[in-house]
Amino acid sequence: MSGLARQAGLVGSQPDMTAPDPPLPAAARAAPFRWVWLVFAPGFFWPWLAAPPTPPAAIGAVAGTIVYVALYLAHPRLSVRGQWIAVAAVAALSVLMAFTGGVWPLVAVYAAAMAGETRPTSRARPVTLALAAMVGGVGLAFGLPAFVWAAGAFFVVMVGFENASRTAMQDRIVELAAARDEVRRLAAAAERERIGRDLHDLLGRTLTLAALKADLASRLVRRDPDRADQEMRDVAAAARGALTEVRAAVSGMVGASFAREIEAARAALTAAGVALDVDAPDDAAHASLDGVLAMALRETVTNVVRHAGARRCSITLRREGDGVDLSVSDDGDGADIREGSGLTGLRARIAAVGGAVSIKGDARGATVRIRVPLPAMAP
Numbered sequence: 409m410s411g412l413a414r415q416a417g418l419v420g421s422q423p424d425m426t427a428p429d430p431p432l433p434a435a436a437r438a439a440p441f442r443w444v445w446l447v448f449a450p451g452f453f454w455p456w457l458a459a460p461p462t463p464p465a466a467i468g469a470v471a472g473t474i475v476y477v478a479l480y481l482a483h484p485r486l487s488v489r490g491q492w493i494a495v496a497a498v499a500a501l502s503v504l505m506a507f508t509g510g511v512w513p514l515v516a517v518y519a520a521a522m523a524g525e526t527r528p529t530s531r532a533r534p535v536t537l538a539l540a541a542m543v544g545g546v547g548l549a550f551g552l553p554a555f556v557w558a559a560g561a562f563f564v565v566m567v568g569f570e571n572a573s574r575t576a577m578q579d580r581i582v583e584l585a586a587a588r589d590e591v592r593r594l595a596a597a598a599e600r601e602r603i604g605r606d607l608h609d610l611l612g613r614t615l616t617l618a619a620l621k622a623d624l625a626s627r628l629v630r631r632d633p634d635r636a637d638q639e640m641r642d643v644a645a646a647a648r649g650a651l652t653e654v655r656a657a658v659s660g661m662v663g664a665s666f667a668r669e670i671e672a673a674r675a676a677l678t679a680a681g682v683a684l685d686v687d688a689p690d691d692a693a694h695a696s697l698d699g700v701l702a703m704a705l706r707e708t709v710t711n712v713v714r715h716a717g718a719r720r721c722s723i724t725l726r727r728e729g730d731g732v733d734l735s736v737s738d739d740g741d742g743a744d745i746r747e748g749s750g751l752t753g754l755r756a757r758i759a760a761v762g763g764a765v766s767i768k769g770d771a772r773g774a775t776v777r778i779r780v781p782l783p784a785m786a787p
Contacts, residue, residue: 442483443481448517452473452505452514468505472501476498513559519539520536529579533569615650616714677713681719684720686722697780700763700780707754711776712740724737731779733778736775
């Protein structure tokens, strides 16, 4: 409908605000920034300036560095199971590289950084504490000064916990974005349903009235041209009014009035040859319920005109207790009532304000009763 609606001037050409923002893969977000943190990796080798390693130690350290750096860079692209295996592998390398004379706790810090980025984040913190304990245990076993392994354990905990917190926050952002997209989708669906209900209720009655008056005009055109002309003028007026109402429905500014709907119902029923009895005091309904009761009346009267084959219709509006009761009855054939989109939309509209709809019918007629609760502060 959107293309036709824009051609008719019913809606603007605003951009689609319901389309979700395309998410970036986690690996694409994380990988470019991982290179930055490798600036600390050469720190592993600084003790060698004072005490050069043996050739086997140097070869082992360089090989271990190549392996843990590769695992660190590949970590975001691995499966969850692969990520935890990579964490374990880097942690093991940190212990093995303790024999090379380098700053091996630095490797454990990279293992903690990887653990903090691995889901579930609830597991990352215990793993980080285990890595810190490992650093302390290995440091004591090697007889290292306390400040060396204590500083290593501190940085392991700090980096691991910080990454775990950041990863948890990213997960919350993703969840909020998904919830936002779901809210947009539900809002768009609700708006489509509202427009569909409003258009059905607005056009159903108007087009039915126009069809009745056009048929009447065709029968009168030869024997009473003046009256036929008046009927066609009524058809044109109904069409113009329908266009105004459709524009209001599409823009969400439908402002139906129960009093106007009573008069419109009278005109439609009279054109169909149905007598109308109305018992609806002006103070029966609350102002906040005027619109929903008006739309409900429109749908029920349209069904009387279209389907009932009735000769008489009665409309009753009463305020009883903490609610308002609207009843529309006719003396047509109500034995085979089938709920289509109109009555389904009516039930949805009334349910939205906490009300209920009951429909009863037999060969002698049908009655639609609508009960709508009054607002809490209604007088």
